[in-house]
Amino acid sequence: MPRDRSKFPPAAIEANLTPMIDVTFLLIVFFALVSRMSDSERADMDLASVPPGASAQADEDSRVILNVIPASDGAIGGYRMQGSVFDATPDGVARLAESLAELYRRNPNLAVNLRADRSSMYRWIEPAMRATTTAAMLAGGDALPRLNLVVVEDAPSTAGSTATSTTGGAR
Amino acid sequence: MTAHRSRGSEGAAPSADTSPRRSRDRRALLRGDRERARISLSITPMIDVVFQLLIYFLLTAGLVAKERNLRAEMPPETAEAAAEPDPFALDTEPLVIRVDPSPDAARARISLPSGLATPRDVAELERILRDARFDEARAGGLFPADHPIRIAAAPEARWEDVVGVFNAVIAAGYRSVAFGGGS
Numbered sequence: 461m462p463r464d465r466s467k468f469p470p471a472a473i474e475a476n477l478t479p480m481i482d483v484t485f486l487l488i489v490f491f492a493l494v495s496r497m498s499d500s501e502r503a504d505m506d507l508a509s510v511p512p513g514a515s516a517q518a519d520e521d522s523r524v525i526l527n528v529i530p531a532s533d534g535a536i537g538g539y540r541m542q543g544s545v546f547d548a549t550p551d552g553v554a555r556l557a558e559s560l561a562e563l564y565r566r567n568p569n570l571a572v573n574l575r576a577d578r579s580s581m582y583r584w585i586e587p588a589m590r591a592t593t594t595a596a597m598l599a600g601g602d603a604l605p606r607l608n609l610v611v612v613e614d615a616p617s618t619a620g621s622t623a624t625s626t627t628g629g630a631r
Numbered sequence: 632m633t634a635h636r637s638r639g640s641e642g643a644a645p646s647a648d649t650s651p652r653r654s655r656d657r658r659a660l661l662r663g664d665r666e667r668a669r670i671s672l673s674i675t676p677m678i679d680v681v682f683q684l685l686i687y688f689l690l691t692a693g694l695v696a697k698e699r700n701l702r703a704e705m706p707p708e709t710a711e712a713a714a715e716p717d718p719f720a721l722d723t724e725p726l727v728i729r730v731d732p733s734p735d736a737a738r739a740r741i742s743l744p745s746g747l748a749t750p751r752d753v754a755e756l757e758r759i760l761r762d763a764r765f766d767e768a769r770a771g772g773l774f775p776a777d778h779p780i781r782i783a784a785a786p787e788a789r790w791e792d793v794v795g796v797f798n799a800v801i802a803a804g805y806r807s808v809a810f811g812g813g814s
Contacts, residue, residue: 477674480678481674481677481681484678484685485681487685488685488688491685491689507698508791508795509791510701510794510795511753511757513802514701514799514801514802515701516699516700517699518697518700519700573700575698576790577790578789578790579789579790581788582730582786582788582793583787585793586786586810586811589705589810593705596705604704605704605705606704607703607704607705608701608702608703609701609797610698610699610700610701611698611699611700611794611798612697612698613697613699
């Protein structure tokens with residue numbers, strides 16, 4: 461018996477988009493939470509790359525980022541910390557040490573994350589390292605200068621270690 | 632719809648039908664369609680924007696290199712310690728590692744004191760230092776793990792070479808590393 465088509469109007473085929481939108485919004489929220497947004501504290505540079513084994517995962521607690529701003533031919537354009545730029549001169553390094561000392565007075569357990577370009581010359585980075593010990597001395601108290609050399613690894617590793625380091629001449 | 636149209640078109644041209652009854656039917660049909668019409672929100676632009684956001688986060692999330700730290704605890708440089716050194720402290724001669732830029736090569740020239748081999752790169756430096764470290768579990772070794780090591784980097788040395796040497800020293804198991812004296 462043939463079907464009477466007038467009793468069965470053509471069905472409207474519709475795709476229910478609500479679950480897809482739900483899943484898409486969940487994915488967006490997930491990536492927004494887990495991805496690290498562009499950090500204004502971190503200057504754009506090519507960090508030194510080291511083999512895995514000795515470096516540790518970056519700790520975000522009680523730290524200040526000190527950027528050695530790279531320039532051409534291994535020179536630098538100064539030091540940047542918390543939005544302030546310090547010249548690569550003895551006066552600029554002295555002002556950097558004073559700013560660091562103020563931070564040490566507020567938080568004696570402060571760690572300084574030193575970020576420098578891989579092609580920068582050591583002559584410009586050593587004053588920044590020395591400024592941390594000078595700042596701890598200016599701050600007084602029991603401030604123990606903690607310096608973290610920020611690097612990138614070729615492969616992920618969970619191992620880490622701590623070294624006692626000094627700057628300056630031979631002991 | 633088809634039957635309605637075919638009935639109305641009997642004996643006349645389809646396009647020429649302008650009778651009052653036909654106009655009423657058409658208005659009723661239009662009125663009926665309007666009653667059945669649903670209010671719908673066009674979500675296509677929203678989906679477009681959502682997918683754009685999703686693609687943006689997918690692309691940017693994986694491109695950020697994971698930064699890691701080489702930790703160092705600087706000794707407290709107090710004024711008293713600088714002015715009045717401990718007279719009973721034994722002065723241990725540090726192991727000096729020189730880092731000099733090499734003009735004809737991309738990698739720096741790493742030099743160790745006489746008695747130790749000259750490494751070609753930081754990987755070989757780590758192996759040499761590990762073999763030279765005194766370890767009770769195995770025979771041999773010259774320096775204990777807390778033996779002071781000084782990295783004497785030349786002012787023109789690239790930071791990556793200096794950090795590479797520091798990383799090799801730490802990876803070899805030494806705990807007391809100093810910078811300086813390279814100029």
